[in-house]
Amino acid sequence: MRIVIAEDSALLRAGLERILSDAGHEIVAGVADATQLLRVVNDTTPDLVIVDVRMPPTFTDEGIRAAALLRSQNPDSAVLVLSHYVEERYAADLIASNTRGFGYLLKDRVADVPAFLSAVAGVGSGGTALDPEVVAQILVRSARRQALDQLTPRERDVLQLMAEGKTNSAIAAALSISTGSAEKHIASIFGKFDLSPDESENRRVLAVLRYLES
Structure with a gap:
């Protein structure tokens, strides 16, 4: 697949590029912020975008907001979100809107290279890959929302x-x-x-x- 990686940590970005390249994928670009990500995706139309949640300039939710924008502009875009934590609100919204070609994994899972590559392949081909912790926290948030309602x-x-x-x-x-x-x-x-x-x-x-x- 042709893949774009959006990750502000140069070390992690290089590691992801190496893992994916060794697996036979083409890295179209590696970028460090959400603005570059949107520009590169519009110019290159990759098969899959791998994006971090926290990116410059505020290091809060720029990455996942960019992922949501990409999905809204093109629902068929395959997006795999990587994060150290679960951004429940955006994750729930992204999953609710369309599970096809979407994944959300905690970065700890990347250490299991075969599992990570399997998730990449699945999301890139239109499947879904959700970290168990992501699912658990979304369910908790949903229950709390229902209680408030x-x-x-x-x-x-x-x-x-x-x-x-x-x-x-x-x-x-x-x-x-x-x-x-x-x-x-x-x-x-x-x-x-x-x-x-x-x-x-x-x-x-x-x-x-x-x-x-x-």
Whole structure:
């Protein structure tokens, strides 16, 4: 296959190029940032793009956003994402939109060269290669999203005020309800988030984290 590699680490990029070249693939280009990636892909139309999640200039999510853009512009583009961690939101969106010719592997898996080359071949031919950890975290995120969707509009208002650090009495005053009603809404939120009483955990903090993660 004709492959473009987008990886800001020169050492890892060279290693990937060597592994893939030795396996008979043609490396069309190796680039260090998402801007170069988009330009090279538009100019060369490779069979497969291998892209890192965190790339310059901010080293946050430039790579996977570029992958999402490539997939939206050409759904048939084969893309294999490599990362040290799981970017749940983009991974879930990419998988939900089209699993054909898509892969998401943690970089630790590259150490298993035969398995990595198998994933490359599978994605390049239109298949899917997902790291088990990616699948697990997406499932967790999906479950949390479903729990949030169960909240009533009033419970969402209460949760938002909790996220702002307001006390139960302050929440009641802001929503023009009694403190008892605010406490009942909070208890309902805990129940829907499956946050059981536990002295070792602060349910209020965990509920707010669920809200922020959404």
